Amino acid sequence: MVRRWVRSAGTTGPTGGEGAKPKPAAERVNVVWHKWSDLRLLDHEPLWHAHQRPEPVLHLHLVELQLLAGHARVSGVQRCSPRRKEFWRQCVEDLSERLQERGQHLVVRAVEDPAEFFASLCEQLPILRVYAHQEFCDEELQIEASVRRVLAQHGAELCTYWGALTVHHIDDLGFDARDRNQMPWYKGEFQRAAKRRPIREERQVFRWKGGETAALEHLKSYMESGALARYRGATESFAHGSDNPVNGGTRLSPWLAFGCLSARMVVKEARDWERQHGKSCSTSKGVGKIGSTGNRLHTELLFRDFLRFSALAWGTSLFKIGGPFGVTGIPWRKDLELFEKWRLGQTGFPFVDAGMRELAATGYISHLHRQCCAAFLARDLGLDWRMGAEHFESCLLDHTPDANWGNWAYRILQRPCLAETRRSYPLEEHLNTVEVVVWPAVHDAFLEHTLHWVPELSSLPKDLAREPWRTEGRPLKRIPIKPYQDSPLWFCAANRTNWDYEYFWLPGHAWVVQLGAGAGEHPWRDFQLSRDYFRPLIPALNVEIDLDALPLRHAWGDTPPQLRPHIWGGGLRVPQRSPQETSKGKGGSRRGMSTSTRASGRSPHASSHFERKTHGFVGRTSSLSEAFFQFFQTWADRHLPALPAGQSRPESAGQVWTAVELLQRPF
Numbered sequence: 001m002v003r004r005w006v007r008s009a010g011t012t013g014p015t016g017g018e019g020a021k022p023k024p025a026a027e028r029v030n031v032v033w034h035k036w037s038d039l040r041l042l043d044h045e046p047l048w049h050a051h052q053r054p055e056p057v058l059h060l061h062l063v064e065l066q067l068l069a070g071h072a073r074v075s076g077v078q079r080c081s082p083r084r085k086e087f088w089r090q091c092v093e094d095l096s097e098r099l100q101e102r103g104q105h106l107v108v109r110a111v112e113d114p115a116e117f118f119a120s121l122c123e124q125l126p127i128l129r130v131y132a133h134q135e136f137c138d139e140e141l142q143i144e145a146s147v148r149r150v151l152a153q154h155g156a157e158l159c160t161y162w163g164a165l166t167v168h169h170i171d172d173l174g175f176d177a178r179d180r181n182q183m184p185w186y187k188g189e190f191q192r193a194a195k196r197r198p199i200r201e202e203r204q205v206f207r208w209k210g211g212e213t214a215a216l217e218h219l220k221s222y223m224e225s226g227a228l229a230r231y232r233g234a235t236e237s238f239a240h241g242s243d244n245p246v247n248g249g250t251r252l253s254p255w256l257a258f259g260c261l262s263a264r265m266v267v268k269e270a271r272d273w274e275r276q277h278g279k280s281c282s283t284s285k286g287v288g289k290i291g292s293t294g295n296r297l298h299t300e301l302l303f304r305d306f307l308r309f310s311a312l313a314w315g316t317s318l319f320k321i322g323g324p325f326g327v328t329g330i331p332w333r334k335d336l337e338l339f340e341k342w343r344l345g346q347t348g349f350p351f352v353d354a355g356m357r358e359l360a361a362t363g364y365i366s367h368l369h370r371q372c373c374a375a376f377l378a379r380d381l382g383l384d385w386r387m388g389a390e391h392f393e394s395c396l397l398d399h400t401p402d403a404n405w406g407n408w409a410y411r412i413l414q415r416p417c418l419a420e421t422r423r424s425y426p427l428e429e430h431l432n433t434v435e436v437v438v439w440p441a442v443h444d445a446f447l448e449h450t451l452h453w454v455p456e457l458s459s460l461p462k463d464l465a466r467e468p469w470r471t472e473g474r475p476l477k478r479i480p481i482k483p484y485q486d487s488p489l490w491f492c493a494a495n496r497t498n499w500d501y502e503y504f505w506l507p508g509h510a511w512v513v514q515l516g517a518g519a520g521e522h523p524w525r526d527f528q529l530s531r532d533y534f535r536p537l538i539p540a541l542n543v544e545i546d547l548d549a550l551p552l553r554h555a556w557g558d559t560p561p562q563l564r565p566h567i568w569g570g571g572l573r574v575p576q577r578s579p580q581e582t583s584k585g586k587g588g589s590r591r592g593m594s595t596s597t598r599a600s601g602r603s604p605h606a607s608s609h610f611e612r613k614t615h616g617f618v619g620r621t622s623s624l625s626e627a628f629f630q631f632f633q634t635w636a637d638r639h640l641p642a643l644p645a646g647q648s649r650p651e652s653a654g655q656v657w658t659a660v661e662l663l664q665r666p667f
């Protein structure tokens, strides 16, 4: 029998780069060093990064005795008043509880010198990386420097992040704030400059909680919010703006995959909802063909059924290189370096990189992103498609062998009958998957999604952020893009949200680009490929699209025409909904919402929006094992300041010697 898992347990996969080790270095530990100034979980970039890694995470807060009990240099007053100490204690206590809720421990230690502490920590424990926020004041900067030095001496690394220390990220200011000659001396001047700069998105991810309870709650809130009336379906949900990709589907797939919900129950719920609230059309024209939005959901679920039944029929061929259709003659490669770049979202193609980074961070990407990233791996990098399916299998929360391998085999692997009608360019010539450059223009017109995941392009005008190689490359040769010939995917511009029929082909053409020929057609300030963003792994294409020739209802982003010369037409109209979209069915699409929900226009669960979005990221990595924790406690008890007399030691390994005890000490 052909197994999907070709490696036996215990062997390692490809290596290279941050986040590249596929197997946790079992004996190594990463530390999140919570400073007194970042005692939170939400929008905490060091914490977020630490939990992207496979190693266990030790959450650590160091109470620096100098700061807590020391006296000020000039006046001699206590550096920390009792009231402030009490507030500090509450913050640490709360953080400890919030971490415990997520299965993590907060270890709190009083130290004289953090560098000394880390030196002894490294001698006792196999520390790999310490994640912390960057410092910005002199005393703390010196501590940071000595900790960095000590860690380096022990083969560990201090990874620091600016994150959300300020509204605007230090790298986005457009000047070097560390340079006295560049940093404005007056706040008005600074504020004027900063207001023109972008604000990065918070580091957060949508949360799925496993289990039937959470699944039913999600299904209920989905129906109650009236979202079914706006349902697009996974296969056509990459619309712009409020109908953007992350909003188009039900997001039920992880629960369906783990069997927390049955598919027929979902169909039944949708029918019940339509009976009660009336039907809405799923497209501007789709009556008859696609029918109501509830019917549309049923159709999507039938794709699931199709692949599940097919898996029975296809047997082991589904997992073989030729797939169920017996594709032959493709010189598949197994280049682990290329694979790693694809996995980490470092291909130099923003749309692909956004998808791959989102997948790694959240365990989910939209259907169109799955198609695009998958086709790029198979058709452009020429990598064995099964490597891609394996990576999807390991990351996707909604992975099931039939749906994952089935979609790869059915949609991505070029079926022999289609190969005859499609042109395939030699790998080295230029990008084959034209959708990589076309879809962002259509489905992520404002680049909201792309820039969320690829923030390093935020300072570029959108036309360049979509195709950053334009800052350096020169157009070399014009090539046509012909329907059914040049697009390797099943359909080129599947966006029935905006267009009347599904196989609408973008009118335009593309240019093969020559990179490295000096400044490109749009040299943009200080931006440099390679330094600020990845150079495309394969020859890129400049796309030119005439939106005026399309029955589009939205403009191309908010970029002024002079900054989007490669996509013209569409004007600068504000995106508007069609009459069909605004009058949803008989009773109005949002009839099912409660009064309070209707007033705010948000789902009843929106109040806990941030909590829900960010909940999942802590605890992705396994918590410290009991044995390890025990070891740490024993070591710490021997080496670190003892508890004051009368205070008890932790009884079990799971109990944290918390800040409460420490900060209650009389000084």
Ligand SMILES: Cc1cc2nc3c(=O)[nH]c(=O)nc-3n(C[C@H](O)[C@H](O)[C@H](O)COP(=O)(O)OP(=O)(O)OC[C@H]3O[C@@H](n4cnc5c(N)ncnc54)[C@H](O)[C@@H]3O)c2cc1C
Pocket (backbone or CB within 6 Å): 232, 233, 234, 235, 248, 249, 250, 251, 252, 253, 254, 256, 257, 297, 300, 301, 302, 303, 304, 305, 307, 365, 366, 367, 368, 370, 371, 374, 392, 396, 398, 399, 400, 401, 403, 404, 405, 407, 408, 411, 412
């Ligand atoms: C390369 C690739 C790999 C994929 N791997 C998976 C996978 O492992 N598991 C998985 O559930 N889906 C997979 N899909 C299909 C699809 O992307 C997801 O089902 C969809 O994105 C889930 O989002 P949703 O629940 O909001 O979908 P909705 O639009 O709300 O659809 C409702 C349900 O229908 C089912 N469904 C819809 N489209 C498909 C489809 N093409 N294939 C199978 N089921 C479908 C899903 O169960 C989904 O939850 C894959 C697609 C591609 C191109």
